[in-house]
Amino acid sequence: MTVSRHLLIVALLSLLPSTAAGLFTQFSLQTRRTGELSELAMRQAELSEADLLSIIDTARQLGVIATRFTEVEQLQPECAQQLSVLHTRLARYAFLGAYRRDGTLACSSVPQLAGDNPPWLPELADDERSSVGQLARQPGFNAPILPIGTPILDASGQRNGTVIIAIDLDWLNLRQGELRHDRTQQLARTALIIADRGRRIIARHPPFDAPIPLGNGLSHADSLNDTETELAARPVAGLAQFTGPDGIDLLTAYVPFAAHREPFYVRVGLSLHAAKAEIDAIALRGAILVGAVSLIALILALAVGKAFLRRPTERLLVAAQAWRIGDLARRAPVAEEVSEFSRLAIAFNKMAASLEQRAAERERATQLLEQRVAERTAALSESNARLHVEIAEREKTDAALAQAHKLQAVGGLASGIAHDFNNLLATIMGNLELLERSLEPAQERMHTLIGRATGAVQRGAQLTSRLLAFSRRHRMVRRVVDVNQVVNDLVTLVAPTLGRRVTIETRFDPNVWPGLADPSQLEAVLLNLALNARDAMSEGGKLTITTQNKTFTVAEGTAEPGDYVRIDVTDNGTGMSAEVMARAFEPFFTTKGPAGSGLGLSQVYGIAQQSGGTVRLHSVLGQGTTVSVLLPRTTAPMDDAAIAGAPQRLPENRTVLLVDDDPPVRQATAEMLLEFGCTVVEADSGEEAMRILRNPGDHTLGLLMVDYAMPGLTGVQVAIAARNLGYKFPILLITGYAEFRDPSEPGFDLLGDVLRKPFSAQDLESTLARLMSELPVSAVRSG
Structure with missing residues (x-):
């Protein structure tokens, strides 16, 4: 057989291992990728299961918290306020409701929840522990809900009712999409289904209305098909392949009912066709490349064999035969012309001498590789250290932000209730003091009871003030203090x-x-x-x-x-x-x-x-x-009134224009003024006060006492209007508000003083006495 044919056979045989290796690599790649996809699907199923259980546990804890409110425990109608506060910042819940044992609704966090004895309530009310219901629909809510019931126990431990935490299933679907947002394309194309113990689908990804083919066409009203029902009934979690409702082959990971501590079925599906498409494309490109290289190699081998290989090969074979029989001094002849065979002969002759040199070069290469690995390892360690520092700084920033949110929440709550709460306290304190003034000194018990009530009012005012000060919502009035x-x-x-x-x-x-x-x-x-x-x-x-x-x-x-x-x-x-x-x-x-x-x-x-x-x-x-x-420290002089410590007395026969939109507060304040010997002209709004100021009739107004926050004109606006009408009398601003606008704004410089609600009769009398003593009656109006 000729050398050319031998060369052809050698070339063909040399291609067999690479071809076999390519086929084996393709098979191994597909097998490994399938395993990775299976692991990915199972991790996603377990992640979705853990997220669902976390959501349910959070709802259970929220239900337990709700049952600890006294109004909820006693199923009072006022419990709606507590449930609303809990519900305000939790968009995941459709509503929070409290039902009595007979199924009637006691209160809820949203006004559209109405009706007694909903069909989904009995199975939750009969369970002595916190329990999870099934997919349900509630009139007044567009989205279906998943109700979770927590028993309300009375003092004897008997069930008195049920707190319902209703998870918004539309929100649950959105959350499943968010869990996959900004992740790998393969993960974004997974199909998720979560079903309750009634086999009805409560959540899925893609959403029910998404134009994505995986599982499209399903809705909250659909139940699991026969294949999924069989998977849901299995005892442990696992993997399965089947054709989905869209005709697409799916690799699925499922967690059946029996594997849950809660009665839910979770299934995550991946499209086998889409997952393997990338591998097939890479394999095709590799096959084309190998085929092209093989064809070129065959052509070159034939050409070289015919032109250059026969005689040089025979000379090398002779030398090789000599080496075979032990003639190590024999050298292969080197042709004068420069060719591959001449260089091969020289290489063979220098082989022994070059072995030591190659060993030394290999050692140097090994040392260089180890040095580069060490440098890269050090760089990675430094990068990891910086990353840990950045993570720690981020955690500190997040903690500070959470504390700021707490402060903002407390401040918003305190500022929101301060005005109405202080108005209520002002009414109570004013009437208590008027009642006490009407009592005989011998009525000690009544004086004692009124004193206790007055003390409680003062503590309530102090509580509001402290909350506002803590939350930076209270404008402090700094004064010189001993x-x-x-x-x-x-x-x-x-x-x-x-x-x-x-x-x-x-x-x-x-x-x-x-x-x-x-x-x-x-x-x-x-x-x-x-x-x-x-x-x-x-x-x-x-x-x-x-x-x-x-x-x-x-x-x-x-x-x-x-x-x-x-x-x-x-x-x-x-x-x-x-x-x-x-x-x-x-x-x-x-x-x-x-x-x-x-x-x-x-x-x-x-x-x-x-x-x-x-x-x-x-x-x-x-x-x-x-x-x-x-x-x-301050060098300002001490307030003379504070040093004297004795209340001033009001000048007699002064007429006070009293403006307040809250009738109880206005009436109580008017009674105090009458007790002081003043004539009182009342107005229930800024507009009514303006009418009186323009046409006071027989009254000679000696002082304006006006509330700050009123519908329409504010107290500051009324003060500005009074000055524009030519009135020179003192102006006292009363307020129960948590904070003013900037006092440097126009109008605040016209005020004689600011008196915060609730105020005592002594505070009012001292303030009015000081203001009225600064201006005689004859100077109350000009023009």
């Missing part, structure tokens, strides 16, 4: 509250500087610190309050250089650990368990900051705690 006097008055007030086991000691610096603060907020700060100290001394102890002057020549922490008045509140209680001290001023952080709100020290810090000062904390575990409040 710190020693404020502390002394507070000690007298708080001593009975702290109890006999707590001894109070005060150490006043007689030369302490005047401080700048809101007096009521400063009292709130000291009261908070005193109550915290009492809680830290459960077995009793000593509370020491010290005042002194403090000067900083350079900035220390959050304290800028300057003069400060320092108030130290010290107890010898349990103290704080370093971990607790690090978080002491965080909003909502508490060590008192459910009894603590976590707002005490946060409020102290916030008020001190708004006053232009700061707070210092020092504590030793097991020895006690000292909280130092630093207030800025």
Whole structure:
């Protein structure tokens, strides 16, 4: 057989391994890809299952929280407010409702929920534990719901009703799409179905109205087909292949009812055709390339064999035969012309000499490779370290944002209720004081009861004020304060509250500087610190309050250089650990368990900051705690009224124009003014006040007392209009609002004073006396 034929056979044989390897690689690639797709489908099924269980557990917890509200537990109609608050920020739920044991609706978080004894309620009401219902539809809601029931137990542990948390299934479908958003194209094309124990489909991806063929045509009303029903009945999760309702072959991963702790069936399907299309395309390109290379190799082999291989091959064969018989000194002849065979002969002759050189080169290459691997590993380690730092910073940012959201939520709630709540308190306080003035001194019991009620009103007003101060919604009115006097008055007030086991000691610096603060907020700060100290001394102890002057020549922490008045509140209680001290001023952080709100020290810090000062904390575990409040020093003179301490009296026979849109508040205030000997002209709106100002009739108006927030004209607008009409009388603005607009805006400079609701008769009388004494009756109007 000729050399050319041998070469052809060798070429053909040499192509066989590469061809076989290509076929084997293609088979292995498809097998591996199928396994990856199966694993992907199962992971997605398990992810969807875990997400669904998380949603249900969250709804259960929300139901338990709802049952702990007193109004919900007692199934009062007022429980709608609590359910609405829970529902406000949770778009995933269609509604929250409370049903009595007989199936009648007690309250709900949305007004469109109506009707008693819905058909889906009995199976939830009969279960003694929290239970999950089936797909249901409720009149008044477009989307179907998945109801989850939580029993409401009375004091004896008997079931009294059921709280229903209804998951919006349209939201559940949107969430399934979001879980796949911005992921791989293969994952985005998965088909998901979730069915309840009644085999009805409650969620799917793509959505029911999506123009994507996988599973298209299904709706919430559809049930599982026979194939899916058989999968749902299996005992454990697994994989299966079948043709879907659209005629597409699917590789599916399923989690049957029996594998759930909740009665749901989850199935994720992948299109085998779409998944394997990319592999087939790559395999086709590889096959074409291998075929082309093989054809070229065959042609070249034949050409070279015919022209150049026969004689050089024979010479090499002779030399090889000599080497075979042991003639190692034999060398292959090297042709004079330069050719592949001549170079091959030279290479064979130099083989022995080059072996050592090649070994050395291989060693150097190995060292270079190891060096590059080490450098790459170091670079990856540095990159991972930076990534960990960035992740930690992101977590801190997220935590700070969550705290800001908490502050915003508390501030929004407090600001929203402050106006109406303060109006109610103003009505109650005014009528209580009028009632007390009408009593005989001998009626001690009535005086005692009225005193308790008045104290409760004052505490309610203080609570609103503290919430607003904590949430930065309260505009503080900083005044010159005698710190020693404020502390002394507070000690007298708080001593009975702290109890006999707590001894109070005060150490006043007689030369302490005047401080700048809101007096009521400063009292709130000291009261908070005193109550915290009492809680830290459960077995009793000593509370020491010290005042002194403090000067900083350079900035220390959050304290800028300057003069400060320092108030130290010290107890010898349990103290704080370093971990607790690090978080002491965080909003909502508490060590008192459910009894603590976590707002005490946060409020102290916030008020001190708004006053232009700061707070210092020092504590030793097991020895006690000292909280130092630093207030800025002021050189302004002390308020004469505050120094005198005695209320001023109203001039007699003054006519007051009283403007307030809240009838109870207006009536109570009018009664107070009549008690003071004033003549009262009432107006229920800014427009009515304008009519009286333009035509006062026989009345000589001596003072304008106007509410700030009213429909139509505000109190400031009425004040501006009165000045434009030529009135010179004092103007007193009364308000229950949480915050004003910027006081630098036009109109605020016309006000004589601002009196916040609720106010006592003494506060009103002193304020009016001061304002009326500043202007005689003859100067009430010009022109």
